Amino acid sequence: MTYFPKKEVIEMRSVYANTLIELAENDEKVIALEADLSSAITTDKIKNQLKNQYVNLGIMEAEMIGTAAGLSVTGFKPFVHTFANFASRRVYDQVFVSLAYAQLNAVILGSDAGVTAEHNGGTHMPFEDLALMRIIPNNKVYEASDSTLLRYLLHKGYKDDGLTYIRTIRKNAIKLYKEEETFETGSKLLREGNDVAILASGIMVSDALEAAEELSKEGIETMVIDMYQIKPIDQKAILKAAQTGAIVTAENHNVIGGLGSAVAEVLAEEAPTHHYRVGVREKFGQVGTMDWLKEDYLITVNEIVTQAKKLLLKKNK
DSSP states (O other): OOOOOOOOEEEHHHHHHHHHHHHHHHOTTEEEEESSOHHHHTGGGTHHHHGGGEEEOOSOHHHHHHHHHHHHHTTOEEEEEEEHHIIIIITHHIIIIIIIITTOOEEEEEESOGGGGGGGOGGGOOSSHHHHHHTSTTOEEEEOOSHHHHHHHHHHHHHSSSEEEEEOOSSEEEOOSOTTOOOOSSOEEEEOOSSEEEEEOTTHHHHHHHHHHHHHTTTOOEEEEEOOEEETTOHHHHHHHHTTSEEEEEEEEETTTSHHHHHHHHHHHHOOOEEEEEEEOSOOOOOOOHHHHHHHTTOSHHHHHHHHHHHHHHHTO
16 A cells, blocks of 8 residues: 555645755756746745746746746756646647747646635636646646655656646645655556546545545445556556446546546547546636535545446446
8 A cells, every 4th residue: 555644734835845956956957937926836935045046037927938948948957837827828839839849848837726726716726737738749747646746746857858747736735655655657556446446636636545435435445546647648557447347537627638538538449448537527717715616616525436336336237
């Protein structure tokens, strides 16, 4: 069992800032770029340590992507942060053309993913960023479910060539993995089970584990996989899950274009399986607490349990 069953929470934004310090101290080519959200992600606390390796461009997200492209051309390794809605839909053309099409290197961190934006409201609540980033050729797309994984993904983005997009919660996330945990395949099997499988990403991974516990009380053995690598998706993990005959995907994102779509594409081509996508359906963002928003969008432990049971009925007909 990989799951680290402690209700400890860690601020993801501090992990980002601390990891930038680690990387920048060992490589003067690492540059942190912000668009006036340094206090939101806590890079304001490290800018004096980063010195010339930190640039705040003000509220000019497109200019920030252009700057990242220019830095990459000259051999620098830019880390770009802004809220996920700005990191995707606001600067999409610049990301597509200036970075991806030009085959340049950059790590983009999109924070406040989905309902974790809470009181920032509808305009700042991204349910479409994974969909947009997935269709950029050769772009690597991830969603971090805890602090250990986020640190790993930032280091991986630093080492990899090309464009990397990492989606994350900005504030507190439940601790799932020990600090020494390793990640190699693009997914992490957290729980074995033969009756149904839950494939989740981001904040929905801890909910998937809770749902599995609820299902086990009724004798339903549930596989749980953290699908942290959205693109390229781990096909082997999906095919393993398909052996149960019933898969629920759970994501803090629109059901179109994100994890659910990526899994459905593999299943359609390789292993048609009963599948339900727990996620946001035909709604924009809105103001609210995370708990209230999850209930309104039907991305809860109870919804995962309900849909898993429905799939089991279909499977056993």
